[in-house]
Amino acid sequence: DADVTQTPRNRITKTGKRIMLECSQTKGHDRMYWYRQDPGLGLRLIYYSFDVKDINKGEISDGYSVSRQAQAKFSLSLESAIPNQTALYFCATSDAASGRATDTQYFGPGTRLTVL
Amino acid sequence: GDSVTQMEGPVTLSEEAFLTINCTYTATGYPSLFWYVQYPGEGLQLLLKATKADDKGSNKGFEATYRKETTSFHLEKGSVQVSDSAVYFCALSDSYNTDKLIFGTGTRLQVFP
Numbered sequence: 001d002a003d004v005t006q007t008p009r010n011r012i013t014k015t016g017k018r019i020m021l022e023c024s025q026t027k028g029h030d031r032m033y034w035y036r037q038d039p040g041l042g043l044r045l046i047y048y049s050f051d052v053k054d055i056n057k058g059e060i061s062d063g064y065s066v067s068r069q070a071q072a073k074f075s076l077s078l079e080s081a082i083p084n085q086t087a088l089y090f091c092a093t094s095d096a097a098s099g100r101a102t103d104t105q106y107f108g109p110g111t112r113l114t115v116l
Numbered sequence: 117g118d119s120v121t122q123m124e125g126p127v128t129l130s131e132e133a134f135l136t137i138n139c140t141y142t143a144t145g146y147p148s149l150f151w152y153v154q155y156p157g158e159g160l161q162l163l164l165k166a167t168k169a170d171d172k173g174s175n176k177g178f179e180a181t182y183r184k185e186t187t188s189f190h191l192e193k194g195s196v197q198v199s200d201s202a203v204y205f206c207a208l209s210d211s212y213n214t215d216k217l218i219f220g221t222g223t224r225l226q227v228f229p
Contacts, residue, residue, distance in 0.1 A: 058216070105160075
């Protein structure tokens with residue numbers, strides 16, 4: 001079974017709709033991240049969380065919100081989706097044990113979101 | 117702020133050819149450097165990393181050396197296979213917040229038999 005899972009894998013929605021993307025992990029990691037991937041732009045960080053009580057904005061947090069329901073679960077919400085939020089979204093985790101970004105980040109398979 | 121620049125793709129090679137994908141970085145501190153690979157339909161996975169100048173990361177026949185003097189971390193492989201076809205991302209750890217990674221735009225590699 002995959003260590004980092006994302007649901008749904010694909011989603012088509014309409015402008016103005018609220019949508020939630022979910023991420024679960026069985027790796028026991030404290031740190032979780034949400035990225036979006038756009039052609040030609042690489043990956044950009046939306047939000048990250050170091051534990052259930054610690055949520056931080058990333059590079060492009062406008063239009064997004066997150067919820068860390070438990071150590072293993074980190075959800076990304078689009079309150080009112082717009083077409084330029086069409087992208088591939090990735091969740092990732094890392095282990096806080098050593099406290100450095102030299103720790104590997106482990107990625108989920110991604111959610112392809114299309115906003116019409 | 118810190119940034120990563122990598123060569124645009126696609127890079128198209130025949131099987132057993134030599135591969136180089138260029139990556140240069142700008143950083144005010146002493147970041148760690150990474151190469152991640154994304155196979156079709158999958159998430160990213162770490163390919164190799166280097167944490168300080170002159171370190172060489174290696175994995176699955178791929179190598180990259182952390183060159184502080186040229187601010188580079190070029191990815192190389194002596195003989196590519198069709199199964200190496202993927203998108204390769206260079207990344208660094210943010211000098212001011214070592215819990216964040218900054219990614220390059222990715223380079224698509226296509227290997228033909």
